[in-house]
Amino acid sequence: MAVLKVKFTKTRRDKLAQILWILNWISVVTGVILFSLGLFLKVELKKREELMAERDIQYVPNMLIAVGLIACIINFLGGKICYDCVDSTKFLRWKLIMLPYIVCTFFFTLCVLVGALMCYTMHWELEEALNLGLMQAMRFYKDTDMPGRCFLKHTVDTLQIQFQCCGNSGFKDWFQIQWISNRYLDMSKKEVIDRLRSNVEGKYLMDGVPFSCCNINSPRPCIQQQITNNSAHFNYEHQTEDQNLWMKGCRQALLEYYTHIMQSIGLTLSVLTGVRYLQTSLENVLRQGDPDSESDGWLLENSLMETARTNLSIIKSLGKSNQINTANNGDPNIDVPSTSKAHYGPDN
Amino acid sequence: MPFLSQKFNLQKRVKLAQGLWMLYWLAVIVGIILFSLGIFFKIELRKRSEIMDNNESHLVPNLLILVGMLSCGLNAFGGKLCHDSLDPQKFSKMKPMLRPYMLLCCGFNALLLLLVLLSFLMQFAVYLTLAEGLKNAIRFYKDTDTPGRCFMKRTLDMTQIEFRCCGNNNFRDWFEVQWISNRYLDMSNDVVKDRVLSNVEGKYLMDSVPFSCCNPGSPRPCIQHHLTNNSAHYDYDHRTEELNIWNRGCRQAVFSYYSGIMNSIGALLIFTIILE
Numbered sequence: 001m002a003v004l005k006v007k008f009t010k011t012r013r014d015k016l017a018q019i020l021w022i023l024n025w026i027s028v029v030t031g032v033i034l035f036s037l038g039l040f041l042k043v044e045l046k047k048r049e050e051l052m053a054e055r056d057i058q059y060v061p062n063m064l065i066a067v068g069l070i071a072c073i074i075n076f077l078g079g080k081i082c083y084d085c086v087d088s089t090k091f092l093r094w095k096l097i098m099l100p101y102i103v104c105t106f107f108f109t110l111c112v113l114v115g116a117l118m119c120y121t122m123h124w125e126l127e128e129a130l131n132l133g134l135m136q137a138m139r140f141y142k143d144t145d146m147p148g149r150c151f152l153k154h155t156v157d158t159l160q161i162q163f164q165c166c167g168n169s170g171f172k173d174w175f176q177i178q179w180i181s182n183r184y185l186d187m188s189k190k191e192v193i194d195r196l197r198s199n200v201e202g203k204y205l206m207d208g209v210p211f212s213c214c215n216i217n218s219p220r221p222c223i224q225q226q227i228t229n230n231s232a233h234f235n236y237e238h239q240t241e242d243q244n245l246w247m248k249g250c251r252q253a254l255l256e257y258y259t260h261i262m263q264s265i266g267l268t269l270s271v272l273t274g275v276r277y278l279q280t281s282l283e284n285v286l287r288q289g290d291p292d293s294e295s296d297g298w299l300l301e302n303s304l305m306e307t308a309r310t311n312l313s314i315i316k317s318l319g320k321s322n323q324i325n326t327a328n329n330g331d332p333n334i335d336v337p338s339t340s341k342a343h344y345g346p347d348n
Numbered sequence: 349m350p351f352l353s354q355k356f357n358l359q360k361r362v363k364l365a366q367g368l369w370m371l372y373w374l375a376v377i378v379g380i381i382l383f384s385l386g387i388f389f390k391i392e393l394r395k396r397s398e399i400m401d402n403n404e405s406h407l408v409p410n411l412l413i414l415v416g417m418l419s420c421g422l423n424a425f426g427g428k429l430c431h432d433s434l435d436p437q438k439f440s441k442m443k444p445m446l447r448p449y450m451l452l453c454c455g456f457n458a459l460l461l462l463l464v465l466l467s468f469l470m471q472f473a474v475y476l477t478l479a480e481g482l483k484n485a486i487r488f489y490k491d492t493d494t495p496g497r498c499f500m501k502r503t504l505d506m507t508q509i510e511f512r513c514c515g516n517n518n519f520r521d522w523f524e525v526q527w528i529s530n531r532y533l534d535m536s537n538d539v540v541k542d543r544v545l546s547n548v549e550g551k552y553l554m555d556s557v558p559f560s561c562c563n564p565g566s567p568r569p570c571i572q573h574h575l576t577n578n579s580a581h582y583d584y585d586h587r588t589e590e591l592n593i594w595n596r597g598c599r600q601a602v603f604s605y606y607s608g609i610m611n612s613i614g615a616l617l618i619f620t621i622i623l624e
C-alpha cells in the first residue's frame with residue numbers, strides 16, 4: 001500500500017530530478033553554513049575558556065563541524081546522482097549504489113536530529129560552567145602578580161566592557177570579594193586596618209566596583225566607590241539609580257550570547273532536516289521509475305511501518321557477503337533479470 | 349610608423365581576446381570591491397561624525413562609490429566587447445562604438461588618478477577636523493542635559509574605550525576642562541566652593557579623568573582621581589606609572605585608523621589604474 005501515490009511521466013520525472021538537484025545544492029550550502037557556525041562556536045568557547053570551569057562542552061562544536069562536513073559530502077554525491085538521473089545510461093551506473101546511499105542518508109538525518117537535541121542540552125552545562133568560572137575569575141581578579149592568573153583582571157575587565165555587564169549575577173557580587181590586592185593597600189592607615197579586622201577572613205571588602213562596571217550611558221560621571229552610601233555623593237540615591245553601572249550579570253550576558261549562536265545553528269539544522277526528508281522521499285520515487293516509460297511515484301514506497309521494516313532488512317542483508325539484487329529491496333525470491341556480477345536468476 | 353608592431357594570426361587573436369576578457373572580469377570584481385570600500389568608509393565617517401563636529405567631508409567616499417559603479421559598468425561592457433569580437437558579424441555591429449568607448453576609458457583613468465591624489469591629500473583635512481571636533485567634544489562632555497549634545501559623553505567614552513586613548517593630545521586635556529556638570533556638584537560644600545572660586549572662569553577643574561581613560565591591562569585597580577598627587581595613593585608615582593590610563597591621545601589614535609583606510613583605498617586605486 002503506497003502513501004500519496006502520483007503518476008509520473010518522463011518529463012515530470014526530469015523536472016523532479018532538477019528540483020532534487022537544486023535541493024541537494026541548498027543542502028550543501030546549509031552544510032557549509034553549519035560547518036562555519038560550528039567553527040565559530042569552537043573559537044568563541046576557546047576564547048573565553050578562562051571564564052568557564054572544567055566542563056566537557058567542546059563535544060558540541062566538534063560534532064557540529066563533523067555534521068556540517070558529512071552534510072556537504074552526502075549532498076554533493078546526491079547532487080551528482082540527480083544530475084545523472086536524467087540520462088538513462090548513466091543512471092544504470094548509479095542504480096546499484098542508490099539503496100545503500102538512501103540508508104546512509106536515513107542515518108545521517110537521525111544524526112542531525114540528535115545534534116539539534118545536543119545543542120539544547122548544552123545550554124544547562126554552559127550555565128553551570130559559566131557560573132563557577134566567573135566566580136573564580138572574580139576571586140582571582142586581584143592576583144595580577146601570580147603567574148597563570150595575571151591576565152584574569154584584563155579578561156574580566158574587557159568582558160564587562162564588551163558585554164555591558166557587571167559581576168556574576170549583578171554588581172553586588174563585587175561587594176563580597178576583595179578585588180584590590182594587598183600590595184596597593186596602605187597598611188599603616190587606621191581605616192584600612194579597621195576594615196580588615198572587622199572581616200572574619202581578614203578580607204578588605206567595600207561597596208565599590210571596578211571601573212569596567214561603569215555604564216557609558218549614564219548622564220553623570222561614574223560612581224564606583226561607596227555605591228550604597230547616599231550621603232557620600234551629591235543628589236544620589238542608589239535604590240533608584242539604574243544608569244550608573246551595568247545592571248546585567250555577566251553570566252546572563254554570556255549565556256544570551258551563546259544561546260543566540262545556538263539558535264542560529266538550530267535553525268540551520270532544522271532547514272537541513274526538512275530538505276533531507278524531502279530529498280529521501282523524492283529519491284525513492286526516482287529509484288522506482290523506469291527510464292523511459294510512465295510510472296508511479298510515491299511519497300513513501302510503502303506505508304511508514306513497511307518502509308522501516310524494509311530498511312531494517314536491507315541493513316541486515318548488507319551485513320551478509322553474498323551479492324543480492326538491490327532492485328527488489330533485497331528479496332532474492334523475486335524473479336528478475338539481475339545486473340549484478342553473479343547470476344542467480346533463471347537466465348543462466 | 350607604428351609603435352611596437354606585432355603580427356597576429358587568428359590563433360593569437362583568439363588567445364588575446366580571451367586574456368582580455370579575463371582581465372575585464374577581474375576589473376569588474378575590483379570595481380565591486382571599490383564600491384563596498386566606499387560604503388564602508390562612508391559608514392565609518394558617519395559613525396564618528398560627533399567627534400568631528402558633524403563637519404567632515406564625504407567627498408572621498410562618495411567619489412569612490414561612483415567610481416566603483418562606473419568601473420563595473422565600463423568593464424562589463426568591455427568584457428562583452430571582447431566576447432563579441434571573435435564573431436565577425438557581431439564585431440561589425442560593435443565597431444562604431446569602439447572609439448568612443450576607448451575615449452571613455454581614458455577619461456575614467458583620469459578620474460581614478462584624481463581620486464588617488466584626493467585620498468592621500470584629504471588625510472590632512474581629516475586630521476584638522478578631528479583636532480577641532482575632539483576639542484569641542486571634551487568641552488561638551490558634561491552637557492548631557494543639553495539637546496543636541498546629550499550623547500557627547502557616551503560617544504567620547506566609547507571612542508576612548510574602543511581606540512584605547514585619552515583626551516585630545518593626551519590625558520592632561522581633561523585637567524583643563526570641567527567635565528563634571530554643576531548638577532552633580534554640591535555647592536554647599538566648602539571644598540567645592542573653594543575650587544570653583546579659585547578659578548578665573550569659575551570652572552571646577554581637577555586633576556582627574558573619566559573612567560573611560562582607564563587601561564584594563566593595568567595590574568592595579570584604576571586610579572582616576574588625584575592623578576598628579578603621589579601621596580593620595582599608596583605606592584604610586586605618576587611620573588613612572590604608564591599602565592594606569594591610556595597614554596595615547598585620541599586625535600592620534602583615530603587619525604591613524606582613518607589614514608589606514610585611506611591609504612588602502614589609494615593602493616587599491618593604483619592597482620585599478622594599472623589594470624585598466
